[in-house]
Amino acid sequence: MADTGAAIELVGLTKRYPGDRQPSVDGVTLRVDAGETVVFVGPSGCGKSTTLKMINRLIEPSSGSVRINGEDVTGLDPVELRRGIGYAIQSSGLFPHLTVAQNIALVPRMAGWSGRRVRARVTEMLELVGLDPGEFRDRYPRRLSGGQQQRVGVARALAADPPVLLMDEPFGAVDPVTRGHLQDELLRLQRELRKTIVFVTHDVDEAIKLGDRIAVLGERSRIAQFDTPEAILAHPADAFVSGFVGSGAALKRLDLTRLRDLGVPGCPTAHQGEPLPQVRARLRASATDEMLLLDRRGRPVRWLRRADLTHAEGPLTEAGTPVGGTVTRDATLREALEAVLTDSTGRVAVTGPNGVYAGAVRLEGLLGTVRGLLAADRGRAREHQRERESTRPEPTPPEAEGATAGRAEGDAMGSAG
Missing domain, CATH: 3.10.580.10 (CBS-domain)
Structure with missing residues (x-):
């Protein structure tokens, strides 16, 4: 795999557990482009985390395939596969008996990096996630705040420079303020690194903020809509998506615009x-x-x-x-x-x-900016409505309906004769 982002394809990806009447994940097919952030969002229990874990084979698919840069990962050694895919989870998953530096160094050491290269990489990763190496390198996880632990978890996931980063509700266990800062940090990192990120959350606002595209998943991870945040907010595919996104779409629009x-x-x-x-x-x-x-x-x-x-x-x-x-x-x-x-x-x-x-x-x-954005959105919505109305078929006049019915009846009788 290359050190830049890699394309991911899920083709008919299915997971069925023994004894279950229905699959937990049922035939998911989608593509994540290289360097793109795609967010899986959906209600609890819909199978989004199961789908994510099948990408790095923490859960083995029952059928279907996962391809990274065109290569089917089911033919690879699962341990080697995971060393080439970063993985960040809720509550960071740091090993409590290892220091910050030792946690970050785990995968590079397993990959056979030299000690000098590993030490330099630990320093680079701590600086990348905004932690002073001199202050944090030798600390143990118990001496870190929740937000600091999550930063170290992201640093560890990125340490071996993987092309793909999987993130399973990584910010779900921290307070809202810290969560916002961590989201901002991830956006900054992604602008610099351009990894391919698949991110799982149940929080629609988080999905809107972070995703280049969002996959709204229903039961058994069936895709209800896979589109940009703007398109999902403006034109939800059905009642399920509309209900899941919730009311206040105009206010959620504010999550799509950043100060930069x-x-x-x-x-x-x-x-x-x-x-x-x-x-x-x-x-x-x-x-x-x-x-x-x-x-x-x-x-x-x-x-x-x-x-x-x-x-x-x-x-x-x-x-x-x-x-x-x-x-x-x-x-x-x-x-x-x-x-x-x-x-x-x-x-x-x-x-x-x-x-x-x-x-x-x-x-x-800020209020002036908001008014301008919402006015532009209203204009686009009116234009979209006009386009829909212009492509709607013209109703058939009553007399034409009768003539059409008469011809159809005659054709049927002729065929019978």
Whole structure:
């Protein structure tokens, strides 16, 4: 397998357990393109995790096939197959008796990598998922938060540079805030790495945020709809999909737009240690009444208003108000709106990799963007309705119906004679 993403094809994939009247998974056929993120979403017990585990043969298919870059994996050694496929699960699945570094190094060591190469890869993976190698390398999993454990789990899944990454509800056991940050981190990683990702969740909002395409699965993993998030929200295939997606499709649309797609406006900034007169002059020259104080690593730490700078005498680290929550450039429009609505002044700092300042957004600007997006969606919906009506067959006039019926009756009698 190549080190970049690989295409996956499921052909008639079926799993039937002995004694069961019906298969758990019934004839799933779909294709995941190389470098694509496809999310399996559906109600509990529909077989989505079983389908996922048949890709790396943690569960053996009863019939059908799985092909990765055209090669049928049922003909491969299952252990070797799994070494070439990353796998991340709920609650991280880290070995508690191994350090963070040892957990990440497992598959590269089994693949015969040299010690030097393994150590370098552990450092690279920890930096990739936003954990300081010097701080976390020698920790044991019990000394990590839930979000940190999940980051290490993703690092371990990616350590041997597999072309395919399978993720089985990997963020389901963490709190909503941490879950949002982990989703953003996965989006950032995918932009950099372009792996082929198959992701399982029961959360429609998570599927909309993460998936290039979504497979909505019904009973026995039968595919109810396999399409882009935009298409599923705008045109659900049937009542099951519509009911599963739920109400508020217009609001869910906000999960399809990320701040990085809109362009994040900036605001005046100052750095810790800058002379106070220089900072005051910068704010006076701006069109706003507020600026962000950044630490020496460029991360937002305090909001400074004109009055704060007027009365400041000591270090700026004592002035203004601390930065509360931040959002990343990968945050969705919905997440950004939630953040500014919970801020008393209606603004939030935006960060990039490693928490470095990337801009700031305010309530008025976000509301204007939302109105524009929803208006465009309404226009597309009207256009789609007009297209449907234009292709609808014309009704047959009553007199024509009678003539057609008469001809049919005569034809039938002639045939009988």
